Amino acid sequence: xxxxxxxxxxxxxxxxxxxxxxxxxxxxxxxxxxxxxxxxxxxxxxxxxxxxxxxxxxxxxxxxxxxxxxxxxxxxxxxxxxxxxxxxxxxxxxxxxxxxxxx
Amino acid sequence: xxxxxxxxxxxxxxxxxxxxxxxxxxxxxxxxxxxxxxxxxxxxxxxxxxxxxxxxxxxxxxxxxxxxxxxxxxxxxxxxxxxxxxxxxxxxxxxxxxxxxxxxxxxxxxxxxxxxxxxxxxxxxxxxxxxxxxxxxxxxxxxxx
Numbered sequence: 001x002x003x004x005x006x007x008x009x010x011x012x013x014x015x016x017x018x019x020x021x022x023x024x025x026x027x028x029x030x031x032x033x034x035x036x037x038x039x040x041x042x043x044x045x046x047x048x049x050x051x052x053x054x055x056x057x058x059x060x061x062x063x064x065x066x067x068x069x070x071x072x073x074x075x076x077x078x079x080x081x082x083x084x085x086x087x088x089x090x091x092x093x094x095x096x097x098x099x100x101x102x103x
Numbered sequence: 104x105x106x107x108x109x110x111x112x113x114x115x116x117x118x119x120x121x122x123x124x125x126x127x128x129x130x131x132x133x134x135x136x137x138x139x140x141x142x143x144x145x146x147x148x149x150x151x152x153x154x155x156x157x158x159x160x161x162x163x164x165x166x167x168x169x170x171x172x173x174x175x176x177x178x179x180x181x182x183x184x185x186x187x188x189x190x191x192x193x194x195x196x197x198x199x200x201x202x203x204x205x206x207x208x209x210x211x212x213x214x215x216x217x218x219x220x221x222x223x224x225x226x227x228x229x230x231x232x233x234x235x236x237x238x239x240x241x242x243x244x245x246x247x248x
Contacts, residue, residue, distance in 0.1 A: 022153045023117035029207070054124075054142075056149040060209035085142035092218060093211050 003031050010043040012036070019054040025062050032066055040073045046102050050081035059086065060093045067099050078102035107133065107173040115160040115167050115184070117153075123169055124148040130171050131178045134241045143219035144178065144239050150212040151182040151235045157203070159186025159233055177221075180237045188229035196225065 001018035014032055018024065036045065047066065049055070063079065070077045080102040082090055090096060109130045113119045124145040131144060148169070155167045170181040189195045196217065201210030217223045222238035 019121060021117075021120050021149055022157060023120050025207075054121075054145060054149075056146050056153065057209045057211040057215055058153070060211055061207035064209065065207040084139065085146065088142075088219075089146065089211075089215065092215065093209060 001025075001028050003028060003035075005035050007039065007042065012039045012042040012045045013048060014045065015048040015051065017051040020052055020059045020062065021054070021056050022058045025058045029062060029065065033069060036066065036069055036073070036075075040075070042075060044076045044078060045070050046078045046080050048080045049083070049086050052083065052086055055082075055086045055089060057089065057093075059089060060095055063090075063095055063099055109169075109171040111169045112166055113169075115152075115156045115165050115186075117156050119167075120149055120152050120156070123152045123167070127169070127171055127178075127180065131173065131239075131241075134173060134176060134178065136241050140239065140241055144180075147216045147219045147237055147239075148180065148182070150215050151180075151237070154212055154233075154235075155182065155184040155186065157206075157208070158189075159184040161187070176241045176243050178239045178241070180220075180235075180239075182235045182237075183232065185232040188231055188233055189225070189227040190229060192225050192227050 001016060001020060001024040004015040006013050014035060016028065067077045077099050079099055111126060127148045128141055128145050152167060165184060165186050168183040172179040194200055196213040198214040199210040201208040216237060220237040221240045224236045225233065227233040
């Protein structure tokens with residue numbers, strides 16, 4: 001799984017690209033946490049899922065982990081553009097109450 | 104349609120998770136699944152196989168046996184391990200139940216298997232292993248008008 005990131009208008013955008021499972025999650029966790037730590041002054045963090053071709057429940061754990069990390073710095077976290085399959089899992093887990101979809 | 108059968112055995116290495124779900128997806132293509140059904144099957148298989156890696160063989164590497172059978176419009180999937188077993192299956196299948204909260208585990212694996220598949224059963228014997236059995240029923244092919 002690859003990551004692209006950028007800062008736009010005071011927000012940190014993190015785009016995940018590829019398949020999110022227990023195998024790929026470890027390195028993505030580390031990369032995302034580094035990005036968050038390096039950008040603690042942002043107003044919000046948006047994780048874009050539009051190019052996540054596959055995601056299982058590892059994605060739920062991953063997002064909650066990043067949510068906790070961002071929350072410690074009082075930064076709100078959003079997800080953006082999950083595909084139909086990712087949306088189904090995220091809905092089932094009720095995660096959108098913690099991490100809303102970006103408008 | 105005649106029956107079709109697939110049996111795969113592989114080490115419980117995390118890097119085999121993608122291979123396992125893609126193999127099952129490719130196997131069931133003859134049933135003309137919708138993208139949504141295919142994605143449900145891949146996710147459920149990924150959850151079952153991941154459980155073997157993370158829980159059944161948590162102290163090492165063991166063999167995972169993945170069997171699939173196509174019968175009429177249904178795909179039957181059996182994922183077996185000979186690992187540690189589940190002490191309390193009723194508890195394990197509850198949403199958000201996890202024995203590893205510190206590892207960012209969501210505890211949603213069994214819930215996803217149950218929700219995404221049409222049938223779901225778990226048999227587990229401590230010290231002997233676990234068998235997860237799942238069925239997905241695909242809608243019979245419809246002619247495009």
